[in-house]
Amino acid sequence: MKKLLVVSMIVAATAAYAPASLAATVNGQVLEVKDVQSYTYLRLKTKDGETWAAVNKTPVSKGAQVTLDNVMVMHDFKSQTLNKTFPTILFGTLAGAPGSSTGMGSASTGQTKPAADVHVDKARGANAYTVAEIIAKSSELKDKPVLVRGKVVKYNPEIMKRNWVHVRDGSGSDAAGTNDLLVTTANQTRVGDVVTAKGIVRINKDFGAGYAYKVLIENATLQP
Numbered sequence: 401m402k403k404l405l406v407v408s409m410i411v412a413a414t415a416a417y418a419p420a421s422l423a424a425t426v427n428g429q430v431l432e433v434k435d436v437q438s439y440t441y442l443r444l445k446t447k448d449g450e451t452w453a454a455v456n457k458t459p460v461s462k463g464a465q466v467t468l469d470n471v472m473v474m475h476d477f478k479s480q481t482l483n484k485t486f487p488t489i490l491f492g493t494l495a496g497a498p499g500s501s502t503g504m505g506s507a508s509t510g511q512t513k514p515a516a517d518v519h520v521d522k523a524r525g526a527n528a529y530t531v532a533e534i535i536a537k538s539s540e541l542k543d544k545p546v547l548v549r550g551k552v553v554k555y556n557p558e559i560m561k562r563n564w565v566h567v568r569d570g571s572g573s574d575a576a577g578t579n580d581l582l583v584t585t586a587n588q589t590r591v592g593d594v595v596t597a598k599g600i601v602r603i604n605k606d607f608g609a610g611y612a613y614k615v616l617i618e619n620a621t622l623q624p
Contacts, residue, residue, distance in 0.1 A: 426453070426468045426490060433460050436481040438557045440494075442466070453490040460494070468492035480558065491559075520569040523549035523596050531581045532572030534601060538615040541601040546617060548581065549596045552589050560607060565589055565622070567597065582616040595622045 428444030428451075435441075439454045444466070453468055460466065471492040478485040522530050528547040529537070550567030557563045565583040572579030583597045599620025606612040 425495075426451075426471050426492070428453075428466060428468075430460055430462055430464045430466055433462055434482060436479070439479075441479070441482070451488065451490060452486050453492060455492060455494040458494060467495040469495050518551045518553070518568040518570045520550050520594055522569070523547045530571040531567065531569045532578045534581060534617070535572065535578045535615050538601060538603050542603050544601055545598065546601055547596065547598050548583075548617065549594070550581070552591050552593045552595060553580070555589055555591050557588065560611070562586065563588060565595075565597070565620075567595065582613055583620045583622075584616065584618050585620045585622055587620075587622040589622055593624075595624060597622055 426444070426446060428446035430442050431445050431450065432443035433440065435457060438457055440457050440460055442453045442455065442460060444451055444453055453471075455468065468490060469492055471490050474486075474489050474491060476485060476487060477489045522528060525547055527545050528549075529541075531548060531550055534541060534546055534548060548567065548569070550569040552565055553568050554566035555563070556565075562584045563586065565585060566580055567583055568580050570579075574580075583599060585597070585599070589595055597617055597620040599617040601615065602613075602618045603615050604613075605616055605618070
């Protein structure tokens with residue numbers, strides 16, 4: 401039954417992982433809770449067997465019935481804090497938890513705010529662009545340094561030895577998928593912060609485990 405759970409979740413995540421929202425959900429009873437700095441790890445009993453899951457750090461009681469939205473499967477994920485490698489783990493948002501998101505963005509354990517709520521002035525200086533400009537000119541900007549200023553709308557720390565930051569500045573279109581830009585960085589931040597990111601544009605980047613992006617800024621430094 402555990403094998404069936406893994407296979408079914410891989411199919412769901414693979415089919416759904418795209419700039420559009422994910423619909424995959426998992427329901428289960430909490431058998432074990434492990435809190436670390438950024439995440440709460442949950443061992444769940446589901447209708448298909450037991451599995452581990454990770455969500456943004458939030459109070460969860462043993463025995464509680466929970467629902468995970470926007471689920472994505474990762475394999476051989478090593479938690480440096482727990483010093484434990486999970487052969488299979490589910491990342492998602494805990495339904496009803498503060499900062500949960502149920503319909504925007506890619507699979508992650510962060511929060512996304514509507515684009516209409518974001519209005520950030522363009523960065524100043526050499527190689528400065530808006531979010532929409534970087535996405536529109538991604539082929540031209542490939543492997544070149546850029547500067548972009550935006551509000552952090554999603555933050556996933558410590559996945560594959562990097563922090564994953566989604567920024568928006570009010571430019572672009574939600575319908576066209578040109579208003580949200582991923583930045584990977586070693587720097588820490590928080591949802592709601594306005595940051596200036598300086599990094600290298602990459603296109604058609606596939607990190608594996610379902611993390612594939614048409615355009616992103618990699619190895620960025622973040623400044624207020």
